[in-house]
Amino acid sequence: AQKVTQAQTEISVVEKEDVTLDCVYETRDTTYYLFWYKQPPSGELVFLIRRNSFDEQNEISGRYSWNFQKSTSSFNFTITASQVVDSAVYFCALSERNSGNTPLVFGKGTRLSVIA
Amino acid sequence: DAGVTQSPTHLIKTRGQQVTLRCSPKSGHDTVSWYQQALGQGPQFIFQYYEEEERQRGNFPDRFSGHQFPNYSSELNVNALLLGDSALYLCASSSGPRGGYTFGSGTRLTVV
Numbered sequence: 001a002q003k004v005t006q007a008q009t010e011i012s013v014v015e016k017e018d019v020t021l022d023c024v025y026e027t028r029d030t031t032y033y034l035f036w037y038k039q040p041p042s043g044e045l046v047f048l049i050r051r052n053s054f055d056e057q058n059e060i061s062g063r064y065s066w067n068f069q070k071s072t073s074s075f076n077f078t079i080t081a082s083q084v085v086d087s088a089v090y091f092c093a094l095s096e097r098n099s100g101n102t103p104l105v106f107g108k109g110t111r112l113s114v115i116a
Numbered sequence: 117d118a119g120v121t122q123s124p125t126h127l128i129k130t131r132g133q134q135v136t137l138r139c140s141p142k143s144g145h146d147t148v149s150w151y152q153q154a155l156g157q158g159p160q161f162i163f164q165y166y167e168e169e170e171r172q173r174g175n176f177p178d179r180f181s182g183h184q185f186p187n188y189s190s191e192l193n194v195n196a197l198l199l200g201d202s203a204l205y206l207c208a209s210s211s212g213p214r215g216g217y218t219f220g221s222g223t224r225l226t227v228v
Contacts, residue, residue: 106160107158108156
């Protein structure tokens with residue numbers, strides 16, 4: 001069975017600090033996809049990134065970067081120079097295919113608070 | 117282009133009652149999935165509708181049922197409400213196997 005573990009329940013940082021959110025996953029599939037979503041107080045899940053199991057290249061998008069390590073089954077998310085607007089709950093998720101038809105398995109989320 | 121629209125945004129029901137939640141998918145999307153997010157937890161997959169039929173189902177009892185209409189909108193029905201059904205219910209729409217999900221802002225259901 002697929003499982004996603006986000007061990008950090010809550011993290012609090014001061015603005016401009018860097019912060020890393022951890023994600024560890026379990027799956028028996030050889031092909032799978034990993035996601036990060038942001039959930040602001042309004043409730044909707046905002047898509048941040050999708051990564052397939054065959055692509056272990058790290059990715060950077062502005063202040064966001066992701067480190068995928070298949071050997072340790074981890075897909076960590078780093079925010080550089082954090083801002084108050086980054087405050088939200090962040091979810092890591094897993095699916096067996098990058099498909100709009102495949103259910104996502106989510107971790108429990110990490111609540112990030114960025115203090116000005 | 118409107119995204120996923122859910123109604124109502126908030127709802128309070130009494131134990132034992134029945135509730136219906138509604139979802140209008142993003143324009144161009146034909147598949148609707150429902151997720152339950154309990155407080156402090158990640159979303160859990162309830163079921164998915166495509167071509168007006170339930171295609172996949174998560175580990176939820178039969179008290180949870182749904183429907184999809186010809187215009188692709190969907191309803192989630194929960195019968196015999198329990199206190200534990202209190203949660204944020206998220207609707208996600210998608211379009212075929214190549215698409216990703218777009219989530220709505222959810223309906224917050226409180227059962228008292």
